[in-house]
Amino acid sequence: MLCGMPQPDGPLARLRRGHESLVLGLLRKHGPLSRAELGRLSGLSRTTLYDIVAALVDSGAVATAAPATDAAGKRGRGRPVEKLTLNPGAGQALGIDFARRAVHVAAVNVAHEVIGSAGEAHAADLPWEERIDLAERLVGTLGQGALRLSSLSAIGVGVVGPVGAPGEEATRAGDSDGLPGLLAKRFGVPVLVDNNTRLAALAEATWGAAAGDEDVLYLKMSYGVGGGLIVGGSLHRGAYGLSGEFGHITVEPGPDGRPCECGGTGCLETVASAGAVLDAAREAGCDVADFPALIAAVEGGDAAARGVFDRVGTAVGEVLAATCNAIGPGVIVLGGEVAAAGAALLEPVERALSAHIQPIARHRVDLRRAAIDESGGALGAIALVLHESPLLSRYPAQEPGSEEEDDA
Amino acid sequence: MLCGMPQPDGPLARLRRGHESLVLGLLRKHGPLSRAELGRLSGLSRTTLYDIVAALVDSGAVATAAPATDAAGKRGRGRPVEKLTLNPGAGQALGIDFARRAVHVAAVNVAHEVIGSAGEAHAADLPWEERIDLAERLVGTLGQGALRLSSLSAIGVGVVGPVGAPGEEATRAGDSDGLPGLLAKRFGVPVLVDNNTRLAALAEATWGAAAGDEDVLYLKMSYGVGGGLIVGGSLHRGAYGLSGEFGHITVEPGPDGRPCECGGTGCLETVASAGAVLDAAREAGCDVADFPALIAAVEGGDAAARGVFDRVGTAVGEVLAATCNAIGPGVIVLGGEVAAAGAALLEPVERALSAHIQPIARHRVDLRRAAIDESGGALGAIALVLHESPLLSRYPAQEPGSEEEDDA
Structure with a gap:
């Protein structure tokens, strides 16, 4: 019609x-x-x-x-x-990333200039109302008062876990289901929501380590393990919003595979998340208080800690090789706290990738560290709101805050 | 500019x-x-x-x-x-698929109506000149004389193995390198070449088992094992023309992995190609003359033969689960001679897929048998030439038979 x-x-x-x-x-x-x-x-x-x-x-x-x-x-x-x-003033856009243990916010003007970003860690069980208070406080620190909330056309928001397409039932009952309504009420503008790791991939491909690349695989190893794909110059969502779930690829198929939050067993996330790596290091005899202390131990040359990252990197490299053979990216970007180990992780990743990617592709894939880090989800949420990036030209349209209209 | x-x-x-x-x-x-x-x-x-x-x-x-x-x-x-x-008459398009052991041709008019297809098997070592003779003879049988070669604007051709992007060096030294020139000389029209398995994926998503689906994973198990991806409504090529290489995902990572044609070891192709399956069946005691005889044995309920397909299906299902978690297709299409085993293959595939895909996606992926079979590569080559399919809207443009112009 x-x-x-x-x-x-x-x-x-x-x-x-x-x-x-x-x-x-x-x-x-x-x-x-x-x-x-x-x-x-x-x-x-x-x-x-x-x-x-x-x-x-x-x-x-x-x-x-x-x-x-x-x-x-x-x-x-x-x-x-x-x-x-x-319009340099009125078109400012805001992104908020509600991560597992932190809130990050960022804002840009219509010319895509970042006018500010901020973030703060919190306890994993902080209630949503308080996370939103934190977000509002952080937004207040941006752009030295230049940010006009009243001029925003929408807010982009990243959340943990799968997000259903507009009009589709949510694909996993998330605890963030009522969030768009809460935010719309607080800020008085419509809210667009997507998976925060996919948004971080969008940010890396728009402004970060893979800016300008058309085929990008982004893997984030944080307290969860996930990722996003830029495929042929477009951010890819998957048939049910479930693409880039590298953390749930089986790496320990036998009975020894540990149970995963997704309901499966032996997933990459049970081996390569910050929590899993920290547990493995303690089992290997590393006496570290927390994950940053483990990174410090690796940097200090601790052999047991390096051995742990070697095993984690091998599992990651094998998963990356399989996905490279399937998808054919030109660039792989590694982000998240676990990637902060640097060469101790990247060297075994590269070794396993090289051993299992088909030989013809071996020297064609470029492995890079993420350039944006914590603010990636918030920046990607902004890109989603602006919807101007060519990376989003084939992304499903969302009508911010409104029910989907269907005249089929 | x-x-x-x-x-x-x-x-x-x-x-x-x-x-x-x-x-x-x-x-x-x-x-x-x-x-x-x-x-x-x-x-x-x-x-x-x-x-x-x-x-x-x-x-x-x-x-x-x-x-x-x-x-x-x-x-x-x-x-x-x-x-x-x-224009129903003048815009006819022709596709030729030079497979490993057969040539297939097909033609359509501008209204996308197939006016004929034909194919013939040949020895694997048949020289290119003779394969082209065979193609020309098959083209002569199409459309009861209605096909006017003079009115073709281009011929689409499928070949085995990776194909470089226009203007890019070929990604693997194939023996089909001189083919476009030979064909252009013989038929007097420009020639577009692409990987024949990717073209078969295009055909399945245009006219076949996944017509109208936007996120499709096509896996072909024939004398080689490969595939193609429709991603967000577009045929996906990968950064170096190397996407859909599911046959080279490692399934036997240990020292027992068999050497593969790609130069690696333990690839899915060494387990799931028609040749590998036939070898495994003979090792398991099946006394079969060739692959069709093996299919007949499976259909007759031969326990050893069914055991072989069970193991192959498990390996295929594990690879599909990993790629589904990464890419998130809504439909998987299985084609090629090995898929002709039907339920003896599909049941273990479905079991392993279900065991290793993340639970939330388990009932969202639809596993289907291919609908087009042998003529798929030729039909996909036609779709490539017409370049009218929305599936090709983001596919790299090729200037048929001409050097790439670059005014950058």
Whole structure:
């Protein structure tokens, strides 16, 4: 149907988002432009263009600039031509990452300049109301008061665990189910939610270690183990929002496999999460108080600690090799606390990867440390809200905070 | 740069292909349309639309139809309005699949109707010139003489093994390197080449067992083991044309792993290819002349033969579980001679998949037998040439038979 409301993810909605990105991209590249100039550069019809521009002005992403008073701004004796410009003030976007044991926030303006980020650790069992208090307090410290909450069009939020597609039942009963409503009430704006590790992958591929790469595998080894995929230049979600679950690939298939939070046994997460690594180190005789102390022991050359990371790195490298053979990424990015061990982890990873990836691909995959770290989830949430990245051009559309409309 | 030649895979070239698909899709859906009607339905500017239509008429994909003589076809006293239509005759496309031990050909018209397919087995060491003779003979049997080679704009060809991107060095020195030139000389048209298993995946997702699905994992177990991925509605190539290499995922990591053609050891292909399965069955005491005889033994309930497929299916299911956790497909399609064993293979595959996929995804992945079989590679090659499928909207553009132009 060409009349009526386009479906949120139908071909017409995608075409419309493509047109919006085109117009925003032209304004970012050329600076202020008249509607006529935009029409010429975009190839869009007058009707389509005016419609797109009106929606962008309504949303606050685009502002109408005062006409220039010099000769170039005038056409004969007619009215001066109104120019359109990206709105540097009103289009600020905010991202919040509710991780397992910390809250991180970040904000950017429409020009994609980060105006601030902040984070704070908390106990794993802190109630949601208090986590939101913490987020609000952190937001207050951003941008030296330049952040105007009232001008936000939406907030992007990262949470732990799978997140259902818009209109779909949640794929796992998460304790964050009521969160969007709580946040919308507190901040007075619509909220977009996605898995925080996938958002961190988006951030690494947008601004971080894999910026500009089209095929990226991001693996985060923190208190959970997960990841995200950029596939052919697009952030990949999977048929049910379940892609990038590298932490639940079986690495100990036998009866010795330890039980995992996902309900399975022998998953990579039971071997390579920060908690599992810390347990293994203590079993191996390392007398360390916490994970940072273990990292310090590794850096100090402690043989038992290095042995533990060697075994963990081998398991990680084998999983990466299998997924590389399947997916064919050009870049692998390793993030999270466990990756902070540096070479003690990366060397065995590289060795096992090289031994099990098909030989022809051996020198074609580039293994890198993450560049963004803790603020990745919050920054990725911002990218999700802006929805301007080409990485999101095929990502399912979300109507922030509204029920899905379906005219099928 | 908005002036000048768009890069083959730049955003403008993609936008142009998007506009072409839009116009072709509208003609397929609505039947003959005037330029004015196309303009209204597409939302494209007059200039852009006329430019796109002219190129499509030049290529033979679109024809100008005689104006209707009834009242609906006239507008007042002016000239009757010329209608545009898909050209059912001139736009025929041909696909050839050079498999390890067979040649398959298929042809369709612009309306995507298959006008014929044919195939013939040959010895594995048949020289290329003779394989091409065979292909030419098979093409002669198609469409009862309706196929006009002179009207083809290009031929799509599937070959075994990795294929480099346009302008990139071949990723593995294949013996098919000189093939495009030989074919172009023989048939007088440009030739597009890709991996034949990936093309079979494209065919299954376009016309076969996964038609309309957006996230598909296709695994083909034949004399080689490989596959292809549809990821978020796009055929996925991987950073170096090396995605879908499920056959080279390690399943026997220890010193017992058998050497594989890829240079590695213990790959799935050394366990699950038709040759490996036949060897294992003979070692298990099955007295069978060839692979079809083994399938017959399985169907007859031979316990040793069923035991072999049970072990193979378990290894396949474990690999599928790992790749499902990573990629999150909604549909898995199993093809190739080994899948012809039916339930004797599929039941252990499903059991191992279910045991190792993360529990939350267990009932979300649909395992299906391939619907297309031998002609899949040839049909996929046609889809590649037509380049009209939305599955190819993000696939790297190839300029058939020409050197890559680069104005960067």
